[in-house]
Amino acid sequence: MILFASYAGVLGGAERVLLDCVTRLERPLRVACPEGPLADELRRAGIEHAPLEDRGLSKSVSGTGGLAFELMKLKPETLVAWGAKAVMAAAIVPAKRRVAVHHDLFDAPALRGAVRATTRRADVVVAASQAIADDLRLDATILHPGVDLTAFTPTPLPDGPPKALVAGALVGWKRPDLAVEIARRMPELQITFAGEPLPGDPMPDLDAPENVTFAGRVDMQQALQEHHVLLHCADREPYGMVLVEALAAGRPVVAPAAAGPLEILDDGLYTPGDADAAIAQLEAKLADPGNPRARAEQFDVNASVARLDAVLG
Template sequence: MTPLYYALYSGELYGTERMALATVRGLAQRGFAPLLLAPAGPVHAAARDAGVASQVVASPLAWPAALSALLAASRPAGPAVFVATRLEHSLAFALANAWWRRPVLHRMVVHGGGGKNVYHRNRWLRPLDLRFVANAPFVRDELVANGVPAARIDVAENFLADADVAALPRRAGFTTDGVRRVAVVSRLAAPKRLDLLFDALDAEPRLAALRFEVYGDGEERATLAQRAARHPNLRLHGFVPDAAARLPAHDLLLHTAPREPFGLVVVEAMACGVPVLVPDTGGPADIVAGGAGLTYRAGDARDLAARLLDLAGAPAARLTAQAAAGLAAQQRRFSEAVGLARYEALLRHPS
């Protein structure tokens, strides 16, 4: 068994942590012995439920000592693997292994988000013996634009675990024309651009015929709640832990962030048989390429309004066909088998 140490910068259960859990749980069936390292939080209980070992690393300053202890106790017959999700993890690992000199493949997984600095700071890792793993083509392009050599970047797109797909309910085909109920699953934060939806509603009164259900919380909730008071057809639900399971009760998933690195909820909607409408830039645009979903001009509230009005009158057959195209793309490109095969290849070979 190949030891796999997977370091997370958060102990929560957001997209990065959920993706890491799905990855290590699957790789445990492919000859890896994973240990998840993360700050305290619900990810540890989720790891336990998944049969994955985990260790709490209490503070940023504790990482060098924690990694040094693992390296000291590790004498594998072949190389172990260390996966970082934050620059500080990689620096701490390099410092610890400068002493122990264990044969370990070092990978830096970049999920993006959080502004340009997330990509820019990764170029500081260029002197280290590691390869970067981008979770989307958009993230790879951002890393290259910020000084990371393209030759040192691999792409391993996020995927949905089979068990998670099986647990998701499926929307039945459309029997009536037109989209009526629209879901938005997003943090309420400035980069997510929820303001675009409100601008579209302000600009186009006919959108009052559609119902918008927004699932998520964040620092912009108070501001958006003030705007929502003017639109009785829009409801802010706050954070809802089972938001993905609620998607089949809707006719469309709307995504508004123009620079989203990936967009796991877009893939979840596709798996549920729900059509998706996303900006024509960023990770979601990559996800729906080839007809798997629909796009509008990023940052353009009037174009968003026009696309929503078009879908409000779309024939049922067209909507059913669009949902089927999304589901087929999820199964073909974002399945567990495809995702794990890619990760296994990247974590087994020095390349």
């Protein structure tokens, strides 16, 4: 049996990709992760779940020994380590086959080195983007996560003033401050933040103008229908699943020309951190959204899961 191991129990981008995969793979499998939204969705889908201790969302080496011990007790034949901490733990877990799946970029050189070293114990290395593989300086199979094209139906653009959606956790590296700066300089544009701080973190003080709304957790399909464009501001986004979802919903995307978005988008890109360049791209996409759905069709979830299935051997 295949054991997928995730140290995170939340339902962020990487965990939603995991859920997409395990619900489509026609193999005996179970998923080990902490209790939380991911475990709830696994149970709803009828996927066997093995609970793990919640060690928080930090990608540091802290807690990897305890995680490894828990995984050893599950006696996996094939161990698919989903994310950096799981990969570090899996390095010392006996298994016939180890698959390391990476979906993070790293700022700390020491942590990057530790992840690189432990990844070398894996039989197969997978990265969600070339940017991730390059960051770790590893020879990896690149598997861009796909989207369920049947779940996102393009709808006509909404009436009224232009609206931009900013989706994702309210954390510093996502650059919500840049989105707020853009809002100040484009008072005619309504900007909605769809997302919350990470568990235990305070709400950031962004001093946002009146044309900014903080909506919290939302239904992404409905939110995309209610907006004209997706605005992304993270300078170092490892991949960017929400960008693919927006394209599938027929909404254009404006994002920094760096890391993951460079592998998803062929236009709508701006110099990272440059509000002027972002505004120019927003104005262009609001005037002519083009055909975003055509780009999304290159990222079909069924095709991406088939590629993962082949990698699992």
